[in-house]
Amino acid sequence: LQFLYLIGIYSSTNTRIMSSDGKFMGQGPFELKYFIQSAIAGGICCSVTHGGVVPVDVVKTRIQLDPKTYCDGLIGGARRIVATEGAKGLLTGLGPTAQGYFVQGWFKFGGVEYFKINIGKRIGEKAAWENRNKIYLASSAMAEFIADIFLCPYEACRIRLVSQPDYASGMGAAAKRMMAEQGILGGFYAGFIPILCKQIPYTMAKFAVQGQAAEAIYKAKGTTPKECTANQNVIISLQSGVIAGVVAAIISHPADTLLSKINKKGAGGDGGMLQRLGNIAREEGMMRLCTVGLPARCVMIGSLTAGQFGIFDTVMGMTGAKKFHFVDPATVKSA
Numbered sequence: 633l634q635f636l637y638l639i640g641i642y643s644s645t646n647t648r649i650m651s652s653d654g655k656f657m658g659q660g661p662f663e664l665k666y667f668i669q670s671a672i673a674g675g676i677c678c679s680v681t682h683g684g685v686v687p688v689d690v691v692k693t694r695i696q697l698d699p700k701t702y703c704d705g706l707i708g709g710a711r712r713i714v715a716t717e718g719a720k721g722l723l724t725g726l727g728p729t730a731q732g733y734f735v736q737g738w739f740k741f742g743g744v745e746y747f748k749i750n751i752g753k754r755i756g757e758k759a760a761w762e763n764r765n766k767i768y769l770a771s772s773a774m775a776e777f778i779a780d781i782f783l784c785p786y787e788a789c790r791i792r793l794v795s796q797p798d799y800a801s802g803m804g805a806a807a808k809r810m811m812a813e814q815g816i817l818g819g820f821y822a823g824f825i826p827i828l829c830k831q832i833p834y835t836m837a838k839f840a841v842q843g844q845a846a847e848a849i850y851k852a853k854g855t856t857p858k859e860c861t862a863n864q865n866v867i868i869s870l871q872s873g874v875i876a877g878v879v880a881a882i883i884s885h886p887a888d889t890l891l892s893k894i895n896k897k898g899a900g901g902d903g904g905m906l907q908r909l910g911n912i913a914r915e916e917g918m919m920r921l922c923t924v925g926l927p928a929r930c931v932m933i934g935s936l937t938a939g940q941f942g943i944f945d946t947v948m949g950m951t952g953a954k955k956f957h958f959v960d961p962a963t964v965k966s967a
Contacts, residue, residue, distance in 0.1 A: 657961065696893065733786075735786070780827050
């Protein structure tokens with residue numbers, strides 16, 4: 633209800649409070665250039681981090697898809713893949729991962745910055761500060777939904793290549809074959825609902841928890857983002873990112889397991905997407921959906937999320953932009 637209430641506030645034209653110079657909470661200006669910088673930084677941070685953890689993701693996905701074979705944990709699973717497929721087996725799906733998550737990061741991080749700043753401007757500084765957690769949740773949900781429309785085909789190709797290494801020689805060949813065999817919806821968007829169920833709660837938790845964790849760290853240190861150096865802000869982003877990543881991984885893991893399985897050929901039997909998802913959920917049971925592959929995913933998502941926020945802040949600095957932070961308007965006026 634609070635989420636819907638906030639969307640209503642954003643849609644209202646009666647509460648618009650804009651600054652003529654594009655600034656907000658003493659920061660900015662926040663114009664088109666800033667949002668493009670945010671999108672570029674988001675694309676780079678997501679592509680680099682998701683690409684960097686591909687070996688962990690390959691093992692995690694194999695554990696989810698074939699827990700009987702890959703039953704000896706993250707390290708044991710990696711050794712098994714290297715023994716049977718060579719070291720290159722751990723890099724399966726690198727192409728669609730790097731490309732897909734650049735596109736996703738562009739819309740996700742760029743979208744979150746766009747929505748949270750513009751929602752804040754629309755409702756005013758005081759209301760934005762008091763409702764900052766709701767703004768994080770709303771802006772991240774909207775941005776992630778848009779991003780997932782573009783990410784889903786890449787994820788479908790990646791999971792097919794990981795689950796069936798001999799399916800195609802690469803992303804282009806996999807996409808061509810999936811298109812010919814299953815069409816656009818059946819091939820590329822069979823996992824759209826699971827990816828929404830995974831990514832939207834994950835992203836909402838990631839940005840909301842990271843914002844709260846960073847705020848707590850700044851408070852514990854007795855400082856603010858404006859008073860810290862660029863390097864100090866990056867370190868705090870890394871610290872808060874680890875916390876956010878682990879929380880987000882736990883929340884989104886059941887949907888991640890469903891997503892991995894729905895893109896495996898023959899999974900869930902015949903029927904439509906919802907019927908197949910229901911079949912998989914009944915076959916696996918809630919405990920397995922929540923726990924199989926979770927330790928590997930916590931390692932992967934914890935490090936990945938920390939890296940994303942750290943790289944995002946770094947790239948933003950390299951482009952000459954300063955990341956927006958919610959601050960108490962009373963402190964801005966008194967500063």
